[in-house]
Amino acid sequence: MKKKTNKRQMRARHPERNRQRFGIFLFWLSLVALLAFVCRFAYVAVVGSVDSKHLAAYRASQYARKTALQAKRGSIVDRNGQAIAEDASTYTIYAIIDQNYTQNGKKLYVSDKAKTAAVLAKYLPLSEAKILAYLNPKKKTFQVEFGAAGTRLSLSTRKEIEAEHLPGIHFTDSPSRLYPNGVFASYTVGLTQTNATNKNQPLVGVMGLEKEFNAQLAGTNGYQTAQVDNYGYRLPKAKVKTKPAKNGGTVKSTLDSSLQSYLETLLASVQTKYKQASVTGVVMNAKTGEILAAGQRPTFDPSTMEGLEQGSSWQNMLVEDTYEPGSVMKVFNLAGAIQSGTFQPNTYYNSSGVKVASTTIHDWNHVGFGEIPFSQALPRSSNVGFVHIVQQMGEANQAKTLKDFGFGQKTGITLPNEATGGYNLSNAVTRAVMGYGQSINVTQMQILQAATAIANKGTMVQPRVVTKVTDPDGKVINYKRKVVGHPISATTAETVLDEMRDTINKPYGTGVTYKIAGADVAAKTGTANIANPKGGYLPGETNQLHSLLAMAPASDPQFIVYLTLKQNTAMTTPAVNVLNTIYHPLMTRLLALDAGNTATPAAETVTVPAAVNDSLTAATAALNKKALTASVVGTGNRIVQQLPAAGTQALRSARVVLLTNGAMTMPDVSGWSKSDVLKLAQLTGKKFKLQGAGYASAQSLKAGSLLGTGTVTVTFQKTD
Structure with missing residues (x-):
């Protein structure tokens, strides 16, 4: 017992030697840990994977953005090849109003709200005051939209707004279907709806030819993959991988x-x-x-x-x-x-x-x-x-x-x-x-x-x-x-x-x-x-x-x-x-x-010329040359739709209603027949109520006013 006590006392009398031994132990332990880290680092550098995850692929996935390339749904055409249902996109406009949204000192938000409201009022069926109200919400928010008036915009309207170069104004697009003739053999031509179960086929036919030939009309989306930064901008010299979209086919109908x-x-x-x-x-x-x-x-x-x-x-x-x-x-x-x-x-x-x-x-x-x-x-x-x-x-x-x-x-x-x-x-x-x-x-x-x-x-x-x-x-x-x-x-x-x-x-x-x-x-x-x-x-x-x-x-x-x-x-x-x-x-x-x-008599009918995509001046001149009456809807200077359609037969002096690329405004329909007003309703997609018989004598919406969501009443009166 005495002997053991002496040994403990001997150890206690040599603290420096004990610290030296402990230091040596820590040195070798650190050296082993460092060596293990170096080996692990070398392994990762050489092999390029961790826990069965390939680092290059993982990094690429973190900064790669896969963008769908939308396939076009095929067209349904009449017996003469004129489109009666075709692929289109509609657009929703929105405005970023958060003043912190900048890049390299450039303002990416709406900086001049008054100017923005004045410009947008030319293209949207909204007043400047209403647009300003949207741009100045009561609660702080990053971005705002403009209600129903800012949705379902055409490509031509989007391009015209973009040409104004308004900071902070952007668009989202969604696949859509254009039926240029409005009510036109609707149950036979059919209808598409958004497909919630298949993202590669955003539209699916649910009626008529659209449904019967959905497999032939539906295309297959492609994609494009590229590396982007945290802001979503493509990195310099980034590799781009593309799989082209396959567009849908065409259905040629017997309809005239x-x-x-x-x-x-x-x-x-x-x-x-x-x-x-x-x-x-x-x-x-x-x-x-x-x-x-x-x-x-x-x-x-x-x-x-x-x-x-x-x-x-x-x-x-x-x-x-x-x-x-x-x-x-x-x-x-x-x-x-x-x-x-x-x-x-x-x-x-x-x-x-x-x-x-x-x-x-x-x-x-x-x-x-x-x-x-x-x-x-x-x-x-x-x-x-x-x-x-x-x-x-x-x-x-x-x-x-x-x-x-x-x-x-x-x-x-x-x-x-x-x-x-x-x-x-x-x-x-x-x-x-x-x-x-x-x-x-x-x-x-x-x-x-x-x-x-x-x-x-x-x-x-x-x-x-x-x-x-x-x-x-x-x-x-x-x-x-x-x-x-x-x-x-x-x-x-x-x-x-x-x-x-x-x-x-x-x-x-x-x-x-x-x-x-x-x-x-x-x-x-x-x-x-x-x-x-x-x-x-x-x-x-x-x-x-x-x-x-x-x-x-x-x-x-x-x-x-x-x-x-x-x-x-x-x-x-x-x-x-x-x-x-x-x-x-x-x-x-x-x-x-x-x-x-x-x-x-055949001489009483003429072939309606094509006016779509022509300037208003050229379109009007072409119709006048055919002895047809041109009636203009909207404030634009280019024709985007027409009724009757190009290539159809019409009586001389018949009215051809032209829809322009500007804000959709009500024309003066005095003297129009009911069939002419129905053309206007089909072309604009707006609600019209027709009262009386004969020719138009009064209208509830003043000529030049914006066509909104309300019903326009047109009164007809017989003439002696």
Whole structure:
């Protein structure tokens, strides 16, 4: 024990030696740590990675910015190649007002707010005072926007503002779709919406051709990667990696812009004046099946989405809606009876009524026409006559007729969500009322397809809205005339056309209202009760579907026109007269296009010249040279849009509305027709309320005032 105590005492008496040993220990420990650090540093320098992370790549990722190269969505064009839906960007303007935002002493914020407000007021539908209010917010903020007035700006407006070189003024852009004609076969052309699930495809088609050919129209984004500094500026000599974007393809439609615009004007006029639930119109090339014009009301403007408010229908009435067509079906039942050899044109029948099972069926006028031959059943639109006709055909021939004409089957038109329709022949009463178009559900495309067999000597062709599609890789698919059946012979078709002529030309025909002097037209009118979802039919004459199927020239039909008017609730004007306000001018124009069957002198129409991108002076001079009237909207000096579109036919002295690149202002519309004001509404996308009849005599917004979000009321008055 004593020995151990002595050793501790010996150690305590040599503190210097202990410190020396501890110092040596620390030296070697530090040396080992330094050596380890040097080795680790050397390893990192040579290998270039830490914890499986490559340092160069990691550094590059910290300072690299990957910018998407936006692919252009392909265009939809009319039969002449004129764009009716095309890629565009809209822009939102914003102002940086934080005075700390500078670079190298340069002010990057709005330094002169008064000047900025004065300049922006020339391009935005806002007053200087309102812009100043935005630039002087109550709370401190880095940047401000200008409300709805500062959104959805065009590229031309952005460039003009940028040319003013206003410090602190910037723009954000977003993919958009330009529909230059506004309301223009909207349900057929379709609509795009922002795609929230796929950033590489910012827009996706949700309706019409936009949806049907979305894969061909949608492009694929590219990208560009480069190193930037903390402020987002590209570093000097930075390497740039680029993958080009692949733009979308092109869809060439069958639509004729001139006819489509004219049809839209006619439909809009009816919609404004009468209180119908819906009205539709289609023009088809009888030989090829091409849809030249197609419209419906209610409708919407794809540029502004006006008309697609909550609760509005997104359905294309022409292909997605099924309905009971009424007496137009008599055309095809007559054709089936003639083809089957059961039609007896010279045999007389009592048209006062016919009993089927326990049901007595009367004619549409409730009393009939007395004893008449079956040859008058179609012109008079006798329901009783057609009950007899389908009974004489027999169930097998009736079923064959419906099948051969394509009813209960999709036509295959290249539009989404096409309905099938259907019928049931198991009941004697149902078979009887099908003779005059009740208890059978069809689509408008099925009616048009079946009508081609009558027009083409028995050859039935498929309806088409597209002639050619080019995909993003350049592959071309052509949609040519397609024969889908031969339900009747040429002799049968000729006989049916003669009966349809009598509908218009005979004094007892139901279509005498639609007669055009000097024109050879074959037609069939239709009136159908509308089915009640709860069973049976809706009561009253206002709950009916009125229609007209017309072919011209009847000797060799080139055009088929089909019009429908549903639930003419106002009943201030007979439905046939309402439809005639569409049919008469439309068919007159069609006949003018057909060589040798001119209903309107060709000298009265001229081709509208292209004015877009021209100076205001040059555009006005070009229109005056064509004897057209130029009306200017806006304060700019360059034309950005026009209606009617370039290349379309217009009557001499017709008004061409020109939209300039300046602030959108209200023109003086005194003396304008309703169709001219509707052009103004389509072109500007603003809300207009039309009152009265005749020509414009007053307007609620003074000429030269900015067109805002409010409704402009234009009053019309007849002149003696």
